[in-house]
Amino acid sequence: MSVFMGEPAISGMLEFLSRDQQHAAINEFLQGDLAVERQKIALLQQQGSHQSMGGPTHMRRPETLKIDISRYKGTDEDSLLRLFVELDDAIRAHHIEGDEMQVTFALSNLTRRAKTWALGLKLHEPDVFDSLGIFGS
Numbered sequence: 001m002s003v004f005m006g007e008p009a010i011s012g013m014l015e016f017l018s019r020d021q022q023h024a025a026i027n028e029f030l031q032g033d034l035a036v037e038r039q040k041i042a043l044l045q046q047q048g049s050h051q052s053m054g055g056p057t058h059m060r061r062p063e064t065l066k067i068d069i070s071r072y073k074g075t076d077e078d079s080l081l082r083l084f085v086e087l088d089d090a091i092r093a094h095h096i097e098g099d100e101m102q103v104t105f106a107l108s109n110l111t112r113r114a115k116t117w118a119l120g121l122k123l124h125e126p127d128v129f130d131s132l133g134i135f136g137s
Helices: 006-014 018-052 080-093 099-108 112-124 133-134
Strands: none
Touching: 006 018, 080 099, 099 112, 099 133
C-alpha cells in the first residue's frame, strides 16, 4: 500500500485516523485493487474467447530429428571440431534451448578421459561450464 500511496500518506493515516477509519481506508484500497485485477481478468478472458473463435492459437511443436553423435573420448584419434559440429546440429535438431540444457547435452556425449576431465572440473567448480561456448574453449 505504501508503494502506491507513499510513506507520508501511510504515516498520516496511522497517526490521525481511528482504528475503524484505518480499516475502512485499507478495505477501500483493497477493493479498488481487486476491481482493477478483475477488469484485467475479464479483458484476458475476452481476448481468449476472440482468439478461440478465430481458430487454434497454439503452434504445433516442431518435429525433432534423431541424430547420432559420435562420442568424444579425448584420444588423439578423436576430432574435437567434429564433436562441436555434431553437437551444434543435434542441439538445433532437438530444439534444445537454454545454456544449462545445452551443456548437459554436450557432457552426455563425452566418454572416458574427456568425461572424467569435464566432470572433474565441474565437481570443483559447478558453474565452470555456464554456456556451450565456454565448454568448447
